[in-house]
Amino acid sequence: xxxxxxxxxxxxxxxxxxxxxxxxxxxxxxxxxxxxxxxxxxxxxxxxxxxxxxxxxxxxxxxxx
Numbered sequence: 001x002x003x004x005x006x007x008x009x010x011x012x013x014x015x016x017x018x019x020x021x022x023x024x025x026x027x028x029x030x031x032x033x034x035x036x037x038x039x040x041x042x043x044x045x046x047x048x049x050x051x052x053x054x055x056x057x058x059x060x061x062x063x064x065x
Contacts, residue, residue, distance in 0.1 A: 002027075002028065003026070004026065007026060
């Protein structure tokens with residue numbers, strides 16, 4: 001966690017925050033991606049791209065003869 005002294009928030013703002021808001025403000029956790037389907041699509045495309053390229057090259061090679 002970050003500490004209150006280096007957060008850059010004035011005292012008046014700190015006093016007005018609830019405990020949950022203060023925890024979120026001082027947390028080191030990166031923001032979470034809200035759409036996991038986009039990352040799944042990217043992962044599948046990355047995984048399948050060598051196979052698709054290989055099939056395209058094989059088809060091009062076979063169709064030459």
